[in-house]
Amino acid sequence: MCLAVPAKILEINGQEAKVDILGIVKNISLLMIEDVQKGDFVLVHVGFALQKLSEKEAQKTIEIFKESV
Amino acid sequence: MDKPNFFNDFKNASYAQNILSKIRKFQNEITIMEFCGGHTHTIFKYGIREILLQNVKMRSGPGCPVCVTSNEDLAKAFVLAKTPNVILTTYGDMLSVPNEFGTLEKLKAEGFDIRTVYSTLDALKIAENNPNKKIVFFAVGFETTAPATAASILKAKEKNLKNYFVSSVLKFTIPVTIALLKSGEVKIDAVLGPGHVSTVIGSEIWNFFPQNYKIPCVISGFEPLDILQSVFLILKQIAENRCEVENEYKRAVLPQGNKIALKILNDVFEPASAFWRGFGEIPESGMKIKKEFSEFDADLVFNTKIKINEKNTACRCGEVLRGLIEPHECKIFGNPCTPENPFGPCMVSSEGSCSAFYKFNKNTILT
Numbered sequence: 001m002c003l004a005v006p007a008k009i010l011e012i013n014g015q016e017a018k019v020d021i022l023g024i025v026k027n028i029s030l031l032m033i034e035d036v037q038k039g040d041f042v043l044v045h046v047g048f049a050l051q052k053l054s055e056k057e058a059q060k061t062i063e064i065f066k067e068s069v
Numbered sequence: 070m071d072k073p074n075f076f077n078d079f080k081n082a083s084y085a086q087n088i089l090s091k092i093r094k095f096q097n098e099i100t101i102m103e104f105c106g107g108h109t110h111t112i113f114k115y116g117i118r119e120i121l122l123q124n125v126k127m128r129s130g131p132g133c134p135v136c137v138t139s140n141e142d143l144a145k146a147f148v149l150a151k152t153p154n155v156i157l158t159t160y161g162d163m164l165s166v167p168n169e170f171g172t173l174e175k176l177k178a179e180g181f182d183i184r185t186v187y188s189t190l191d192a193l194k195i196a197e198n199n200p201n202k203k204i205v206f207f208a209v210g211f212e213t214t215a216p217a218t219a220a221s222i223l224k225a226k227e228k229n230l231k232n233y234f235v236s237s238v239l240k241f242t243i244p245v246t247i248a249l250l251k252s253g254e255v256k257i258d259a260v261l262g263p264g265h266v267s268t269v270i271g272s273e274i275w276n277f278f279p280q281n282y283k284i285p286c287v288i289s290g291f292e293p294l295d296i297l298q299s300v301f302l303i304l305k306q307i308a309e310n311r312c313e314v315e316n317e318y319k320r321a322v323l324p325q326g327n328k329i330a331l332k333i334l335n336d337v338f339e340p341a342s343a344f345w346r347g348f349g350e351i352p353e354s355g356m357k358i359k360k361e362f363s364e365f366d367a368d369l370v371f372n373t374k375i376k377i378n379e380k381n382t383a384c385r386c387g388e389v390l391r392g393l394i395e396p397h398e399c400k401i402f403g404n405p406c407t408p409e410n411p412f413g414p415c416m417v418s419s420e421g422s423c424s425a426f427y428k429f430n431k432n433t434i435l436t
């Protein structure tokens with residue numbers, strides 16, 4: 001139930017957005033986040049964007065995955 | 070720098086091998102508890118338990134909201150569904166959870182109007198489209214899910230909707246983690262912190278693990294690589310004699326969480342005592358609708374009181390949730406209890422340990 005999935009914002013209409021979740025287009029609410037734009041990734045849970053996903057942090061994490069000891 | 074791919078980069082098998090080789094350099098044997106059903110699901114789906122078995126034992130805790138819902142609370146949903154003129158709405162997982170009255174699915178087949186919704190906003194739409202009916206949303210979940218329920222109540226107030234109600238069995242996660250640690254029933258060396266709960270409540274709030282219980286905690290994302298990396302970070306902390314909260318899931322979790330979501334949650338709900346399956350009553354662990362929104366509180370508007378007979382069933386979900394037994398230690402695991410024929414909630418929800426254990430236990434795709 002706490003499952004939240006990354007989604008890409010396709011279109012913003014006020015407090016609502018159309019997002020792409022692995023090819024599935026859904027309408028979600030942006031009530032709980034600020035400063036998002038078309039093209040940003042957000043974490044979606046039960047129809048609400050819970051957080052904007054940070055590309056910078058994601059990239060850093062991936063770099064850490066590649067590090068050797 | 071390439072743009073990250075939020076889907077594939079976190080499942081990359083060669084990175085997994087790299088992290089695993091780092092994990093295998095540690096010799097100490099430890100037990101890590103995951104407090105989130107989403108982690109349980111990933112751990113079983115990708116065979117992470119088996120991969121780690123050499124030195125790390127993973128234990129599941131009370132991290133599945135559907136599973137920890139007590140029989141009394143579940144019974145309320147049955148009473149509400151049978152109330153004349155009511156349309157009961159809830160998230161999909163709840164429909165197959167069995168109790169002494171059967172399942173909500175069976176009630177629905179008998180003709181009662183029970184609808185699953187993806188979002189509370191869908192429940193609001195049903196209310197707007199059916200002005201002569203009373204729409205009750207049966208709200209199950211933790212801090213991740215609660216803001217969405219709170220938002221629906223705020224929206225209903227804004228729209229002056231008089232036929233939308235919420236029955237809240239929502240729960241705060243921190244009190245149950247403390248109850249589990251205090252019980253001393255399971256020995257835990259470290260904790261895999263719940264990523265999506267922390268998206269809302271933040272990473273700093275978990276400082277009580279190292280400070281009060283001397284237990285390291287790493288907040289983890291949900292992809293298989295996130296979990297492996299978090300296990301590595303835990304082993305590293307222990308080897309270096311450190312004990313702190315680290316955040317592996319920085320792309321989604323901020324130290325203070327999501328302030329807007331928290332405000333919405335706290336505007337509508339206040340802590341109250343709640344019953345948990347396996348644990349009983351835990352003070353301040355439930356989310357009760359505040360007085361100023363009592364007109365939306367289904368538990369006040371309708372009579373949801375019901376006496377239930379706590380029959381002694383063979384189901385051992387309570388012990389599974391407390392981390393005392395593994396699903397297969399339950400005598401009826403797999404026969405007759407299966408996801409198609411569940412005897413307890415842990416076999417129903419995809420985040421339940423029994424269901425994850427049953428579906429994925431033979432997968433070890435990362436080795």
Ligand code: SF4
Pocket residue numbers: 383384385386387389396399400401402403406407411412413414415416417423
């Ligand atoms: S296997 Fe089935 S009956 Fe046994 S604890 Fe799990 S859900 Fe309950």
